[in-house]
Structures are given as structure tokens and as C-alpha cells.
Amino acid sequence: MNPLLFPSYLLFFLLTFSASSASETEFKIKIPRLSPTGAGLTVDELQTSSLSSSSLSADYKTFYFTQTLDHFNYRPESYTTFKQRYVINSKYWGGSKSNAPIFVYFGAEAPLDGDLRIIGFLSDNAIQFKALLLYIEHRYYGKSIPFGSRKEALKNPSTLGYFNSAQAIADYAAVILHVKKKLKAEKAPVIVIGGSYGGMLASWFRLKYPHIALGALASSAPILYFDDITPQNGYYSIATKDFREVSENCYQIIRKSWSEIDKVTARHNGLSTLSKKFRTCKPLKESSELKDYLDSMYSVAAQYNRPPKYPVTQVCAGIDGAPVGSNILDKIFAGVVSYRGNKSCYVNEPQNVSETSVGWRWQTCSEMVIIIGRNN
Structure with a gap:
């Protein structure tokens, strides 16, 4: 599902900002370690073949981040890593010294490729805000597969146990911090964006990591569908x-x-x-x-x-x-x-x-x- 196909004025959204003014970008960010190994600040491997789509603009550059398998435990297997795909479009970015924002799109229950081809909301608004666009693929989908292959990743409950939303948003936090450091844009405010399940991730990310995201836009996100908050019918x-x-x-x-x-x-x-x-x-x-x-x-x-x-x-x-x-x-x-x-x-x-x-x-x-x- 892709609710972000809608024009911006039709979006049903949840937008939560910090108590600070959006223009206050000079805040200092001190981030606790997100995983047993910390953020994997390794050199990215540029994917020269892009996303195998001739229709996709050359402005979209694909990278891979060395991601930690388990962000919350300290067992030996927790330190295992896998390659997580992310895509950057810096066409409209004002640069690291401008404090222009970073719009981060959270990939959801599908490979990232399809979203890049059809979601125009981020690029439409990047022009006005001079924003950097960052798209991150969800673990276990597309090219972001732990354990070397989909067959191994989906093999049994022990490998599937790392396939959940808490690990996913911790992944996103690590990638965002990595990109900000790499581009020397530590002071750039971050707005995380998603639709449907991706919107749920965006809203939960804002609550879990308020020191990383200044705001979250969650389009058509059924965050109230748990604990009998909403009638089941x-x-x-x-x-x-x-x-x-x-x-x-x-x-x-x-x-x-x-x-x-x-x-x-x-x-x-x-x-x-x-x-x-x-x-x-x-x-x-x-x-x-x-x-x-x-x-x-x-x-x-x-x-x-x-x-x-x-x-x-x-x-x-x-x-x-x-x-x-x-x-x-x-x-x-x-x-x-x-x-x-x-x-x-x-x-x-x-x-x-x-x-x-x-x-x-x-x-x-x-x-x-x-x-x-x-x-x-």
C-alpha cells in the first residue's frame, strides 16, 4: 500500500514536533549507543547499477550500510551484520552548512524499488525546504536481507525473531546517524515519513528516538488499531x-x-x-x-x-x-x-x-x- 501517492493537501497525517521551534537547529545531539557494536560507520559501497530502473532519475544514489542484526541483546549472534540498502537524492539539498532538513522515508513491507518510482511527496516538498532525501529499506525485504539469503533469513523462528518493528526502527536510527555524520550534517533537522505500516514506524520512531527526529509524518497509519482503541469493525x-x-x-x-x-x-x-x-x-x-x-x-x-x-x-x-x-x-x-x-x-x-x-x-x-x- 502506498498512501503517499496522494497530493500533500489530501494527506491524512500525524505530525508531531518537538517542543522546540522547528527553526531551532543549533541543538546538540548526543546519541547513546544503539546496538552492541554501535553505529557501523564503515565506508558505503555505491551501487552503480542503481535500482535497475531506466525510469529512475540518476539523482537517486544507492548505498549499503553495514547494519547490526540485533540492537537490543549482547549474545554472540547479536553482533552479526548484514547490508542494508538506502538511497539518497541530494538534488535539492541546501548543503550541510545550511541546516536544511533531511526528509527520511521509511521503507515498509516491500522492496524499496517500487516506492522510489511512485512516491513524489518527498521530492515535491524538497524543493521548497531544500531538503536532502533519504530512503531506507526495511530489513528482510528487497536487498536488505540478513543471513545472506531470503531462504536462510526466513528459515525458522530463530532467524525470523529479528524480523520486527523495534529492530526496524533501530536500523533506521543507525542509518540516519551514519548519513548525517558522513555528510557532516549533524545539525540538520530530521523529519521521518511513512505510509500505512511505514507510517506506524514513523510515529513510533518519533516517540522512541525524539533526539533524532524533530517530527514524523504518518500517512494512513493505523496506530490506534491496537488494544481495543478502535472498534474492530x-x-x-x-x-x-x-x-x-x-x-x-x-x-x-x-x-x-x-x-x-x-x-x-x-x-x-x-x-x-x-x-x-x-x-x-x-x-x-x-x-x-x-x-x-x-x-x-x-x-x-x-x-x-x-x-x-x-x-x-x-x-x-x-x-x-x-x-x-x-x-x-x-x-x-x-x-x-x-x-x-x-x-x-x-x-x-x-x-x-x-x-x-x-x-x-x-x-x-x-x-x-x-x-x-x-x-x-
Whole structure:
């Protein structure tokens, strides 16, 4: 997910500044040791091939930092290191003597490459503030893999135990301090930025390391979704509201469709009937396959309901525009086609296993347990 695709004036953000004025940049920074080995101030290795993207500007330079595996323990294995990727764009920077800020983007549950290609928020604002742009990749994603390979890093609980948010933001702290020292920009104020999970990291970083970050901008970050602070059906209540605002008829058809799926399933050859009606890529084994697919489609449409396509409107246009005489499930399928396009098959399509699907599964089961519920 990339909420930072939105223009700055549309961002829903959390911005927390220190009690000091933002213009007060002459403060002294005395940083405690962040890990058993301290900050790994070694010479970086410049990645001359950049990010294998011809569309990416030459202004983005890729480096690797020798990162500590475990920032919080002093066991022998804690001192193990790995290479962590970070990217710098100094095109707009006012220089180390100007006290211009450093905007730091926190990579999240994906390789850094994709974010660099599509997130323009930092560069758009760097011009005005003469900021240095620093992008840091999250451990266990992309090129920032401990233990030498993804296979080894994800091998068992002992290697996966270092794959968590606390270690990640400690990584970010070490990289930020390293870059500031390397560029002789120790007095430059730092604003950390992220979206969704990355936004959660940004807000937690500001709380954990206030001596490093002057402020944090957390876009669409569900930091209140823990400890029953937010109703568990909160997300779906908003998604429902989105559909209902577009079309009451569309909302009612979707609402009725769940029980209709159950009715058809209960009939003789019911799953076969549903498989044909929804043109599934493989015969349905249970109705939950179809329900999960539709659930995901509606929630994603609501999440990314922005111009020019307005996905919620796309779905409802298909449902509301179904031919006269269409039954409830015919209309739902029309919504699927309207949203997904005319494809050879739907629902249980072949999936490519991505780093995000593997890594985020571990994170959501081990630490980021955000229970999203729904009701009738």
C-alpha cells in the first residue's frame, strides 16, 4: 500500500514536533549507543547499477550500510551484520552548512524499488525546504536481507525473531546517524515519513528516538488499531459508507449477496453453479473462496477510491447497470467485471508469491496483529 501517492493537501497525517521551534537547529545531539557494536560507520559501497530502473532519475544514489542484526541483546549472534540498502537524492539539498532538513522515508513491507518510482511527496516538498532525501529499506525485504539469503533469513523462528518493528526502527536510527555524520550534517533537522505500516514506524520512531527526529509524518497509519482503541469493525464501517454514498442500490445488492451465496451453495451442485456464474479459474472447493475474493475486492476498492477511476464507482456502475432481469449474483458478477475488466477467469487466479505476501504474513501473525472484524 502506498498512501503517499496522494497530493500533500489530501494527506491524512500525524505530525508531531518537538517542543522546540522547528527553526531551532543549533541543538546538540548526543546519541547513546544503539546496538552492541554501535553505529557501523564503515565506508558505503555505491551501487552503480542503481535500482535497475531506466525510469529512475540518476539523482537517486544507492548505498549499503553495514547494519547490526540485533540492537537490543549482547549474545554472540547479536553482533552479526548484514547490508542494508538506502538511497539518497541530494538534488535539492541546501548543503550541510545550511541546516536544511533531511526528509527520511521509511521503507515498509516491500522492496524499496517500487516506492522510489511512485512516491513524489518527498521530492515535491524538497524543493521548497531544500531538503536532502533519504530512503531506507526495511530489513528482510528487497536487498536488505540478513543471513545472506531470503531462504536462510526466513528459515525458522530463530532467524525470523529479528524480523520486527523495534529492530526496524533501530536500523533506521543507525542509518540516519551514519548519513548525517558522513555528510557532516549533524545539525540538520530530521523529519521521518511513512505510509500505512511505514507510517506506524514513523510515529513510533518519533516517540522512541525524539533526539533524532524533530517530527514524523504518518500517512494512513493505523496506530490506534491496537488494544481495543478502535472498534474492530471500524474499517468495514467506513468501506460500507463509501459504497452507500455512491449508490444505495449497490450497497443493498452487496448486502443481500452474502446470504444468496449461502443459498446457492446449499443446493445440489451449488459450488459448480457458483464457479460457472463467476467464471472462476478453478472450480470452487468452498463458498469462502468466493466470499473472500469479493470481500477483498470491495475493501481494496474503498481503500483506493481515488481519481481518475474511483473504484467504488466502477463496482457500483457494474452492479447498477446489469441487464434487466439479472438476479442478485448476476449483478455482483457484473460489478466484478466492471472493476477487474473482462478477463478469461476470476476469483482463484494464479498468484505470484511476493516478498510482501511472505514477509507481511509473518509480521501480522507475530507482531502486527490488527484484527479487522465485520458485522451484518
